[in-house]
Amino acid sequence: MYPISQIIGSLFLILGTAFSMLGILGMLRLPDVYTRLHATGKVSSLGAVFLLAAAIFLTPLSVGKGLVLIGLLLLATPAVSHAIASAAYRIGIPIKAGQRDDLRTRLPKIKPHE
Amino acid sequence: MSPRNSAIQMTFLLAVVYLLMTGNFEPVNLAFSVIIGIGISSLVRPQHLSIQWRRLPIALAAIAGYLIFLLADLWKSSIQVGRILLDPRLPIKPGIIHIDSGCESELAIALSAHAISITPGELIVEMDHRGQMYAHCLDSSQAEELIAEAQEVRRNLLSKIFE
Structure with a gap:
């Protein structure tokens, strides 16, 4: 019989690995940088959150430090995704299979070529 | 100072x-x-931090609440994006939609953009100081619904923080 903390930790480990793999699948399947950011910025970061939670249970990482790291990760992830998407748009990386683009009228100097 | x-x-x-x-x-x-x-x-730009010790517990509680809200949203959006990724047909119609947040203060605009970036299927690409935001979304055919949803998220969040 394993201690309960090991069972919870292993559960988090499995979830974290699953979401990280899903994020990589997104990297491979999605067509362009913006849609890939949805996969890496959300799915993979949730995987990282779960792996950190598993580390709290399974390794000597203290609870407080682990929670602070999760909090910083949650705050940083959307900002990083936004920064990459904004930079990609500004250098004119096209939106593949795009249905609409409200931003093109706003930034006429930058012409994303489809 | x-x-x-x-x-x-x-x-x-x-x-x-x-x-x-x-x-x-x-x-x-x-x-x-x-x-x-x-x-x-x-x-970073040097900035005077006025710490109001009496309001510190409330501020810390608000930050903790915001983090829990972010975690719940991250879970929801990951499930949604994961379902799209595992679908063999890959049902995406990407596009950039315009959202008018109508916010005044810099902090409110930044928080709105931050929260919307993590709501299911949306990602802020561009925003300005007047509160105009442009979000990339995975399914732009339902853009109007997404805008309404984003506004809802934003309003809930801001009412929690600046009550």
Whole structure:
């Protein structure tokens, strides 16, 4: 019989690995940088959150430090995704299979070529 | 308070946070915490932080609540994006939609953009100081619904923080 903390930790480990793999699948399947950011910025970061939670249970990482790291990760992830998407748009990386683009009228100097 | 005093205050606060996080009070680590504090405060614009000690518990509770809200949203959006990824047909119709947040203050706009970036299927690409935001979404055919949803998220969030 394993201690309960090991069972919870292993559960988090499995979830974290699953979401990280899903994020990589997104990297491979999605067509362009913006849609890939949805996969890496959300799915993979949730995987990282779960792996950190598993580390709290399974390794000597203290609870407080682990929670602070999760909090910083949650705050940083959307900002990083936004920064990459904004930079990609500004250098004119096209939106593949795009249905609409409200931003093109706003930034006429930058012409994303489809 | 002069910019220099603000920088010193910020360095001190950063050093304290670093020491608390590492939990190591040896002289080498003390020196290193000061170096890190100086490094970070030289990178950002010096800003006077007015700490109202009486409001500190409320502010900390609001931050904790916001983090829990972010975690719940991250879970929801990951499930949604994951379902799209596992679908063999890959049902995406990407596009950029315009959202008018109508916010006035810089903090409110930044928080709105931050929260919307993590709501299911949306990602802020561009925003300006007048509160106009442009979000990339995975399914732009339902753009109007997404805008309504984003506005709902934003309003809930802002009412929680600035009640």
